[in-house]
Amino acid sequence: MNYLFLFRMIKTSVGRKQLMAVTGLLIASFLFIHLAGNLLLFKGEDWYNGWSELLIANPATIYIEIGLLFLFIIHITMAVWVRTEDLINASYRKYDMSRWHGGRTIGSATMLYTAIIILVYLVFHIIHFRFADKSIGVYQMVVSAFRSPLFVSIYIIGSVALALHLSHGFQSALETLGINHIKYNVYIKIAGYLVAVCMVFFAVISLYFYFGLDLREIADASNIVEMTIE
Numbered sequence: 001m002n003y004l005f006l007f008r009m010i011k012t013s014v015g016r017k018q019l020m021a022v023t024g025l026l027i028a029s030f031l032f033i034h035l036a037g038n039l040l041l042f043k044g045e046d047w048y049n050g051w052s053e054l055l056i057a058n059p060a061t062i063y064i065e066i067g068l069l070f071l072f073i074i075h076i077t078m079a080v081w082v083r084t085e086d087l088i089n090a091s092y093r094k095y096d097m098s099r100w101h102g103g104r105t106i107g108s109a110t111m112l113y114t115a116i117i118i119l120v121y122l123v124f125h126i127i128h129f130r131f132a133d134k135s136i137g138v139y140q141m142v143v144s145a146f147r148s149p150l151f152v153s154i155y156i157i158g159s160v161a162l163a164l165h166l167s168h169g170f171q172s173a174l175e176t177l178g179i180n181h182i183k184y185n186v187y188i189k190i191a192g193y194l195v196a197v198c199m200v201f202f203a204v205i206s207l208y209f210y211f212g213l214d215l216r217e218i219a220d221a222s223n224i225v226e227m228t229i230e
């Protein structure tokens with residue numbers, strides 16, 4: 001593989017933005033797969049542990065994780081670089097970047113803050129789930145974490161930050177890569193909002209277990225069993 005193209009891209013400001021866009025879209029793709037896997041929590045312990053054992057047993061997983069780490073590092077480095085450049089250019093032109101200008105959304109105006117929240121959330125998440133003791137089973141580890149109001153609050157804040165970040169990030173990445181047309185921009189905008197809504201499901205999962213909705217299902221099932229025995 002020719003890694004030189006990466007260095008050539010980093011040299012230009014357009015290249016840096018494109019690199020940020022591509023890595024952002026790849027991270028978003030991982031998040032969809034991760035969300036799909038985590039939705040198996042609703043199917044119960046066997047399904048979720050089965051999925052997680054499949055991942056742990058797969059020799060490719062470690063390489064995917066290392067790849068992901070690189071994607072995060074490149075994305076964050078490019079974001080800091082591009083943002084610093086924009087700030088320097090804006091100060092030359094005496095242009096106030098902190099003010100809300102026409103066409104800005106909450107998502108676009110809060111990109112830096114949501115990025116910081118996501119980063120802090122991610123470090124917390126990796127320490128508690130990736131490097132945790134999984135002897136009780138991954139399902140039990142996740143479900144018992146979601147019984148804690150502190151954990152659930154962190155997941156809600158992280159998911160909302162992710163939704164806001166992607167509501168702007170998705171459309172912006174496509175625009176940077178030249179995927180925009182006056183005819184289709186409205187659909188791209190809608191797709192961006194749909195991506196954002198999907199991210200809220202990470203919070204929904206944590207709230208589902210916090211409110212014990214899984215236990216209610218178990219209780220209902222045992223009531224049915226008791227009734228049929230009687």
Ligand code: HEM
Nearest residue numbers: 034038052055056065122125129130138142202203205206
């Ligand atoms: C309901 C919410 C979530 C649950 C239940 C969850 C669950 C998990 C679990 C159990 C692991 C460890 C997997 C293993 O060691 O085999 C993991 C890893 C990971 N999670 Fe999450 N996660 C959630 C949300 C998120 C979000 C919102 C992000 C991104 C911002 C994220 C990013 C990651 C990453 C990067 C890893 C390490 C790579 C991997 O092992 O797949 N997760 N997650």
